[in-house]
Amino acid sequence: MTTVTTTAVERAYEPTIGLEIHVQLRTRTKMFCGCALSFGDEPNTHTCQICLGHPGTLPVPNAEAIHFALMIGLALECELSPRSIFHRKNYFYPDLPKGYQISQFDIPLWGHGRLGEVRVHRVHLEEDAAKLVHAGSSGRIHGAEASVVDFNRGGTPLVEIVTEPDLTSPAQAGEWLRLLRATLGRLGVSDVNMDEGSLRCDANVSIRPVGTADLGTKTELKNMNSFRFLERGVAAEIARQEEIVRGGGQVVQETLHYDPTSGTLTPLRSKEESHDYRYFPEPDLVPLAPTEAMMARAREALPELPAARAERFERELALAPETAKLLAFRSELGDFFEAGLAGAAPSDEGGRGDAGAANGSGAATDPRTLASWITVELVSRLGDANPADSPVEPAALAELVRMVSAREVSGSAAKEVLDAMAAEGGQPSSIVAERGLGLAAADELGAIVDRAIDENPDAVEKIRSGKNKAMGAIVGSVMRETKGRADGGEVGRMVRERLGLG
Amino acid sequence: MSDLVELSAAQAAERVRAGEVSPDELFAAYRERAESEELGAFLTVSDSGADDLAETPLAGVPLAVKDIFCVEDVPTTAASRILAGYLPPYTATAVERLAAAGAPMLGKTNMDEFAMGSSNENSAYGPVRNPWALDRVPGGSSGGSAAAVAAGLAPWSIGTDTGGSIRQPAALCGLVGLKPTYGSVSRYGMIAFASSLDQCGPITRDTTDAALLLRHLVDGGHDRRDSTSVDFPEPIELPSAERLDGVRFGVVAELAEADTIEPGVKALFDQTLARIEELGGSVEEISLPHTEHGLSAYYVLAPAEASANLSRYDGVRFGMRAGDGDLLSLYERTRSEGFRAEVKRRIMLGTYALSSGYYEAYYGRAQRVRTKIAEDFRAAFDRVDLVVTPTSPSVAFRLGERTQDPMAMYMSDYCTVPMSLAGVPAISIPAGLSDGLPVGFQITGPAFSENRMLDAAHALERAIGFDTSPPRRGAQAVAT
Numbered sequence: 001m002t003t004v005t006t007t008a009v010e011r012a013y014e015p016t017i018g019l020e021i022h023v024q025l026r027t028r029t030k031m032f033c034g035c036a037l038s039f040g041d042e043p044n045t046h047t048c049q050i051c052l053g054h055p056g057t058l059p060v061p062n063a064e065a066i067h068f069a070l071m072i073g074l075a076l077e078c079e080l081s082p083r084s085i086f087h088r089k090n091y092f093y094p095d096l097p098k099g100y101q102i103s104q105f106d107i108p109l110w111g112h113g114r115l116g117e118v119r120v121h122r123v124h125l126e127e128d129a130a131k132l133v134h135a136g137s138s139g140r141i142h143g144a145e146a147s148v149v150d151f152n153r154g155g156t157p158l159v160e161i162v163t164e165p166d167l168t169s170p171a172q173a174g175e176w177l178r179l180l181r182a183t184l185g186r187l188g189v190s191d192v193n194m195d196e197g198s199l200r201c202d203a204n205v206s207i208r209p210v211g212t213a214d215l216g217t218k219t220e221l222k223n224m225n226s227f228r229f230l231e232r233g234v235a236a237e238i239a240r241q242e243e244i245v246r247g248g249g250q251v252v253q254e255t256l257h258y259d260p261t262s263g264t265l266t267p268l269r270s271k272e273e274s275h276d277y278r279y280f281p282e283p284d285l286v287p288l289a290p291t292e293a294m295m296a297r298a299r300e301a302l303p304e305l306p307a308a309r310a311e312r313f314e315r316e317l318a319l320a321p322e323t324a325k326l327l328a329f330r331s332e333l334g335d336f337f338e339a340g341l342a343g344a345a346p347s348d349e350g351g352r353g354d355a356g357a358a359n360g361s362g363a364a365t366d367p368r369t370l371a372s373w374i375t376v377e378l379v380s381r382l383g384d385a386n387p388a389d390s391p392v393e394p395a396a397l398a399e400l401v402r403m404v405s406a407r408e409v410s411g412s413a414a415k416e417v418l419d420a421m422a423a424e425g426g427q428p429s430s431i432v433a434e435r436g437l438g439l440a441a442a443d444e445l446g447a448i449v450d451r452a453i454d455e456n457p458d459a460v461e462k463i464r465s466g467k468n469k470a471m472g473a474i475v476g477s478v479m480r481e482t483k484g485r486a487d488g489g490e491v492g493r494m495v496r497e498r499l500g501l502g
Numbered sequence: 503m504s505d506l507v508e509l510s511a512a513q514a515a516e517r518v519r520a521g522e523v524s525p526d527e528l529f530a531a532y533r534e535r536a537e538s539e540e541l542g543a544f545l546t547v548s549d550s551g552a553d554d555l556a557e558t559p560l561a562g563v564p565l566a567v568k569d570i571f572c573v574e575d576v577p578t579t580a581a582s583r584i585l586a587g588y589l590p591p592y593t594a595t596a597v598e599r600l601a602a603a604g605a606p607m608l609g610k611t612n613m614d615e616f617a618m619g620s621s622n623e624n625s626a627y628g629p630v631r632n633p634w635a636l637d638r639v640p641g642g643s644s645g646g647s648a649a650a651v652a653a654g655l656a657p658w659s660i661g662t663d664t665g666g667s668i669r670q671p672a673a674l675c676g677l678v679g680l681k682p683t684y685g686s687v688s689r690y691g692m693i694a695f696a697s698s699l700d701q702c703g704p705i706t707r708d709t710t711d712a713a714l715l716l717r718h719l720v721d722g723g724h725d726r727r728d729s730t731s732v733d734f735p736e737p738i739e740l741p742s743a744e745r746l747d748g749v750r751f752g753v754v755a756e757l758a759e760a761d762t763i764e765p766g767v768k769a770l771f772d773q774t775l776a777r778i779e780e781l782g783g784s785v786e787e788i789s790l791p792h793t794e795h796g797l798s799a800y801y802v803l804a805p806a807e808a809s810a811n812l813s814r815y816d817g818v819r820f821g822m823r824a825g826d827g828d829l830l831s832l833y834e835r836t837r838s839e840g841f842r843a844e845v846k847r848r849i850m851l852g853t854y855a856l857s858s859g860y861y862e863a864y865y866g867r868a869q870r871v872r873t874k875i876a877e878d879f880r881a882a883f884d885r886v887d888l889v890v891t892p893t894s895p896s897v898a899f900r901l902g903e904r905t906q907d908p909m910a911m912y913m914s915d916y917c918t919v920p921m922s923l924a925g926v927p928a929i930s931i932p933a934g935l936s937d938g939l940p941v942g943f944q945i946t947g948p949a950f951s952e953n954r955m956l957d958a959a960h961a962l963e964r965a966i967g968f969d970t971s972p973p974r975r976g977a978q979a980v981a982t
Contacts, residue, residue: 054592055588056571056574057727058729059729090810099816278810
């Protein structure tokens with residue numbers, strides 16, 4: 001037995017990670033004016049005197065944005081501030097027309113909450129800045145040859161969600177962000193598209209020796225605009241901090257820019273971060289005091305949230321945790337799954353006998369099998385696309401799954417049927433009939449199995465001596481012969497029966 | 503037609519309604535005077551008013567508008583170089599409402615740059631002369647509006663008041679100036695100086711005209727474009743009181759007895775108190791113990807808000823632009839060449855007061871003083887109906903007299919700032935002349951007590967019988 005001596009150099013460190021997430025709300029209009037929200041439109045076509053910060057203009061809060069922010073706080077089980085205050089956050093930048101951003105500061109709309117195992121520190125409302133486009137190699141304002149501003153984005157409603165430093169690994173951070181994204185998506189308050197910037201994430205990272213209570217000096221990572229970048233960036237920063245500490249150095253509190261292409265972290269120039277924002281209460285707005293009617297409307301608008309849905313899938317339908325999560329976190333998959341179950345279930349006993357093809361007959365669709373077909377087979381065919389937009393009908397997939405379970409079609413043939421459904425839709429029974437994909441009848445199959453046994457003496461020998469792997473050769477031969485219309489399990493059973501292995 | 507300018511706005515409206523004069527003739531008569539004036543009161547003069555205004559509530563009586571109100575496609579500068587050539591894409595609610603009520607805009611009047619000043623000498627487009635004495639200031643910041651009305655270049659005008667910018671120039675020009683309860687007039691389209699204090703209000707020759715303009719400024723109630731605006735709880739009535747029987751007036755000891763009040767001003771103030779008693783009112787001394795800190799709190803809060811409100815003038819989207827092709831020089835040169843000294847001073851004061859480490863000591867403490875002053879007023883209005891003070895500690899001072907001494911200039915607001923901080927309404931009416939120069943008398947009441955305040959002012963106005971005509975004759979002499 002080796003004794004591990006803990007020295008400063010070999011000491012184990014654990015990371016502590018907190019996230020700051022900016023969510024662009026999917027309201028019709030901007031946070032403080034009537035301009036329509038847009039993405040990818042001709043620059044500077046969605047602007048007015050208010051969002052351009054013209055003299056004399058005043059902000060008027062968007063009621064729908066407040067409604068969405070209330071829904072978010074409820075979903076994250078936060079504590080409401082009865083009167084939250086908008087502040088001005090002052091700094092000069094061409095993307096900030098008024099020279100200040102209207103945000104919330106010491107009294108945010110929502111205080112402490114929780115999502116999954118992570119505590120939420122606060123949730124507040126603010127307005128987005130405009131978009132700066134820098135010409136030149138750096139892509140940043142320093143060293144740019146010219147910069148142009150597109151004010152379409154300026155004034156878009158944002159909700160900022162700040163977590164407590166409760167995350168302890170890059171993977172956990174990624175996983176939690178997926179849960180948050182799913183939750184926000186389920187609420188319908190945002191497009192939550194990281195590529196388009198409607199969901200943006202910064203990470204605060206520190207490390208500390210395992211077993212100690214105090215947090216280490218943190219750094220802030222900007223620009224984590226995908227789950228992968230978040231995980232990679234945080235991992236890179238943890239590694240960087242460990243290297244510094246192991247080398248006897250000290251982590252400096254700073255803001256780092258993560259470059260996903262090179263995987264490097266570079267400090268933002270001190271000028272870009274050493275702001276004194278001179279926050280003070282926005283005198284153009286009154287305190288935000290949600291009424292009971294507003295709260296009731298927000299509560300009524302809350303759908304079942306992904307965490308609860310995953311838990312229900314596990315509890316009621318006995319799905320594996322990972323599958324349940326996959327379906328719940330991608331709400332559109334969960335919706336498809338539940339639509340499939342609903343379509344497959346007979347409406348009443350009388351309806352069972354004369355049900356159409358989609359409703360099936362005999363054995364019901366097994367939820368676990370359907371879940372697996374959706375999360376594995378359907379997703380592999382559709383990728384990130386919403387299955388609701390595909391030709392595959394939920395009830396039709398449920399029927400296909402039922403047919404497999406009822407041994408009306410083999411697993412491999414069913415995959416071919418799904419290919420056809422994904423390409424042009426249709427009912428599985430018709431596709432099976434048209435293409436002759438139904439399971440080979442027992443007498444036909446018997447002859448084919450007999451032939452396969454004759455043609456594979458080596459395999460037979462191995463099976464007899466207990467090497468079951470060899471069964472594959474015989475099953476494969478039968479499958480080739482039937483063009484996949486045989487059930488692998490059934491073939492195995494027949495082979496063993498014929499060899500007297502029972 | 504020259505007798506037209508001797509009419510108050512309400513009287514002119516009556517003549518229009520009686521068919522004795524058309525709105526066009528009225529507009530043309532004033533336009534001619536505004537065009538040829540030499541006081542520096544107007545920055546732009548409109549070509550014409552709208553037709554068919556005779557049947558409107560304000561009968562087409564033209565209105566001078568402080569250049570702080572945005573009017574679509576009309577140059578709007580807030581008397582700053584930084585907004586030279588700026589044409590707003592929209593019109594301020596106040597201007598829109600008055601135009602809809604039948605008061606077409608006669609022109610835009612000069613002011614202290616971004617309403618920062620008490621003499622109108624901080625305009626980038628030259629000072630304004632007081633028509634009572636051409637070597638003196640008209641007060642500020644609504645100096646152009648006051649001078650125009652006093653000199654008969656306009657029948658009436660609107661200005662803005664942040665710490666006294668309507669009341670003090672009205673006092674120095676022998677006019678009525680009313681700052682309404684904060685929130686009662688929409689600020690939309692009014693270029694912001696200090697948002698939590700700025701209010702639009704009338705500058706007129708008498709209280710009836712003031713009530714008439716105020717009625718239409720608050721008519722329509724809450725403006726959905728200004729979240730801080732509110733419904734005025736009752737219609738504004740034209741004042742009719744001639745007596746003050748049973749009305750209790752409180753004299754603010756801290757303001758009326760201050761060393762800064764000139765003897766001539768004090769004498770007329772005391773004389774007016776005597777008139778109140780003659781008219782049946784009672785006068786008692788009250789204390790607003792925190793008002794002595796009002797000016798200090800004001801000069802922290804107003805610059806703090808201004809420092810943010812003026813950040814948008816950066817040369818990027820509108821107005822003046824200077825620079826050497828890079829971002830920093832764009833900001834630095836635009837702002838250092840675009841703003842004058844007083845504006846820069848206040849931006850620096852405000853920026854400092856909001857800076858990390860100083861916020862509590864300055865902004866936080868000033869906010870607490872503000873709360874205390876508001877409480878002082880509430881307590882006072884439990885005892886008395888109205889509170890009175892001199893409007894300005896002095897009569898109109900000479901051009902240049904205080905430009906080198908910002909503190910002396912700031913003292914002009916000593917008696918007017920507390921009401922602004924408390925958000926309560928206040929009106930200044932002429933109390934008489936001191937050595938030939940007008941002295942103002944300020945009446946203030948609880949929030950939304952404008953009708954009560956106007957009635958008291960009306961009764962006093964009748965008793966005092968102040969003659970507003972001398973500067974109209976003088977100005978014509980200047981103009982011809």
